[in-house]
Amino acid sequence: MLISVMPLTFLGLILGLLLGIASRILKVERSSIVEDIEQLLPGTQCGQCGNPSCAAAAQAVVDGELKATFCPPGGRAVAEAIAIKLGIPLDLNTLCDEGPKVARINEALCIGCTRCFKICPTDAILGSAKHMHVVFADACTACGKCEAVCPTECISLEPVQPTLQTWVWSQPAL
Amino acid sequence: MSDYILLLVSTALVNNVILIKFLGLCPLMGVSTKMDGALGMGLATTFVLSLAAAASWMLENWLLNPMGLQYLRILAFILVIASVVQFTEMLIRKISPPLYQILGIYLPLITTNCAVLGVALLNVQNQHSFIQSLMFGFGSAMGFTLVLVLFAGLRERLAVLQVPELYKGAPIAFIVAGLLSVAFMGFAGLA
Known part of the structure; x- marks a missing residue:
């Protein structure tokens, strides 16, 4: 029993260690501002802004391709939070938010x-x-x-x- | 040297892993709708297959055989394959985000691609040496990539053809795969 469990455990530990090192080395750098914006969004990947996911939308708004008011489910509250975070002017007239x-x-x-x-x-x-x-x-x-x-x-x-x-x-x- | 080339050709064409051995049919149907996706998947699988063949040879001959643990072979191989796939996923994510987007769910699913485990087990069964294992893995992967790209090209053409309603989509793809398999049987004459 032990002789079969030990090598597998050992193998798993080594492979886990190697993968851990690899993930450190191969880490994909994402700017923290994009992650912060993504946190502000609803995260339901509804796609109403024309982006496939909230992560893609966050990237687009940071790149300046979308206005702060892009998120229909987020409404006024999310638009204001994004504008404050990015320090961009906010034109709420284009947002027809009729409340929740x-x-x-x-x-x-x-x-x-x-x-x-x-x-x-x-x-x-x-x-x-x-x-x-x-x-x-x-x-x-x-x-x-x-x-x-x-x-x-x-x-x-x-x-x-x-x-x-x-x-x-x-x-x-x- | 000629032995190795013979091994490479015979695994890639004559004993093609998909069309003759019928291993790894899931990616054949799943990621063959677009040419660049198929090529990316083929290259990712090539990387995984070669690396997994080498790693599983080392595991078999340095750990399992000396300790008499042959009954753990499948479990240990799966562990190694899963790790190699994880590593490949990180690598692709770092090197080529567009490819990462295209491959999507199929990338982690290389773990369950039976061609990878199949090649590792066949290496043990045929008692290949290290270089032979590597060649066998690489040759199989080349054959895999070749078929995937061929099939993607065929499917791209199928997409614009007028197919009878009954055969649209998956059925005609399966028929084409069968015909391709018959065509690949012709390579048996090479041996």
């Missing part, structure tokens, strides 16, 4: 085709074939992917309703 939204399924029209929960990047939709689907509001980032694939157009993005915890007085109007 959440996807809602119209149960009367849902045919249970499962397309929306297969495409959801945050696993915020629950359902199974030929059964009604439902959205977990806490996990939904309102990226709109489910809205695009729904064959019966029963998914809509609706403003988040204020709860007792989130409701505030509206600003006094002059």
Whole structure:
């Protein structure tokens, strides 16, 4: 037993050590600013900005190819954070952020085709074939992917309703 | 010297690892849709196969045989192959990020490419020397790359042809692979 375990353990240790050294030597340098920007993004790889992933989008915005307002699910908050981080001017007029939204399924029209929960990047939709689907509001980032694939157009993005915890007085109007 | 060249040619063409031995069919179908992806995959597999053949020879003759642990062969070889693949992945990521993007998931999957383990085990079975093992690995990998590139070229042409609805996509690719295999049997006349 021991005679078969020891050589394998030994082999694994040596190979692990070699790989560890190799990973140090062959480390791909990524600028820390790109990683910081990527941390600010939702990380759902929804692709609405036209980039295949949030990492690619972070790289593009650092290179100046995208505006700070490129991220639709991130909305105003993310755009401001990116602009502050990069020190670039921010034009919020181009951003039509209507406040946080959440996807809602119209149960009367849902045919249970499962397309929306297969495409959801945050696993915020629950359902199974030929059964009604439902959205977990806490996990939904309102990226709109489910809205695009729904064959019966029963998914809509609706403003988040204020709860007792989130409701505030509206600003006094002059 | 001529022995080694003969070994190289016979492993690359006559006993082609994909079309005659039917090892490593997954990348043949998976990464043969584009020419540059196929070439990159072929070169990455060449690197892994040669290195794994050499490493597994050393492992077999310096560790497993002297200690009488032949029954651990497959396990130990898989360990070595997985490490070589990891190393290759790091290397490609460093050297060529575009290639890394193209190969994507198929790069770590070289670990499960049965051609790699198959060649290592055949080396042991045929009791090759170190140089012979290296040649056998390299020759197999060359054959692998050749077939992958040939097949990618064929599939690029297939993509623009009018294929009957029934055979579109994977079915026609399998038929073409079968025909290519029949064609490669012609190389048996070389031996």
